[in-house]
Amino acid sequence: MDRRNIKITFILGCTGGGKSALARALAPRIGAEIISVDSMKVFRRMDIGTAKPTPEQLAATPHHLIDVVEPSEDYSVAEFVRDSEKAVADISARGKEVLCVGGTALYIKSLSEGLFEGPSADEEIRDRLKKRAVESGIDALHGELRKVDPEAADRIHPNDQRRIVRALEVYELTGQPITELQTQWNKERTVYDCTFLGLRREKEEENRRANARVKSMVERGLVEEVRSLWAETPPMSTTARQALGYAELIEYLEGRVELEEAIENIKINTRKFSKAQRTWFKRFRQTRWIDVQPDATADGLAEYVADMEGMAWSK
């Protein structure tokens, strides 16, 4: 089936903004299945800290891309695109609506716009490159990038080691500049018929909710959840351990900060995360924003969205 004929609705918004609740309320009304667009909910047993739906909620509505890998495994955009595209195809084949819900902006972008067809990460090359950055300085790497891909060198800040390394890695693996691969893909891609719905609130309200959310997670046993994951063998992957709430509590478990401080850090980092999300979302210019009032309910929102003009649900 041609992608252009598949309709996907994205629900985006800052962390803790009620996206998931809306999606759960909306799905049955429009005959949809939910794809979680969340880089951390993919990990099994990372439940409290990622605000994963409960088993009951998961049973009530078909969800995809939740609990797909072990915390010891790495998972990234590439896997996400592969897995979610499969889910999209399956859901459409069943004649259902596709509702993508989540706050991982890069994942939203990659599913809606595509990812260039480049080689996947090569740890050996990365290690070598990173070692060189330490030995000869990051400027040397940037200079090297300038030689093979001046455009990328202009675009990537000299301090942005991670992106310099990736660009060099791609070049080494393919013999082609990453810029070229990316632009080539941009021309050829075919994309889904995407609609973006955004949930937003007053910033103060958003921060207030974020703090309340952290508090509630701790009350529901986040510390114990992290402690038990942290003690698992094999150990958590780098991706999994950088999750908000987990990274800070691991610091506590390793004895580097007091518990109280770790929890405070979670709150601060949650706020920063929201900020970064807000910046990202501005990029999705087609987004239809819904200004959510503090007393709004998921059902009320769902009703509103289900009847929104121009949504053309197949129900």
Add this chain to the structure above:
RNA sequence: GGGAGUGUACCCAAGUGGCCAAAGGGGACGGGCUGUAAACCCGUUGGCGUUCGCCUUCGAUGGUUCGAAUCCAUCCGCUCCCA
């Protein structure tokens, strides 16, 4: 009551005569982002005017000096020790 400290911008903290509107860190704000993305990177952060400059600022007041956050005096606040 006696002794030793200490007070710097939103917070922590350097600075001990001019190169200081004042290092650094945090926070906040803004931005970027194509295989680690809840990651990573960048910018701004006293006020007003485009460089450059002017004004206000280093607990308070008053001095010394061509010139003070830096030196002196008094006062106020905080900390620790001895009573």
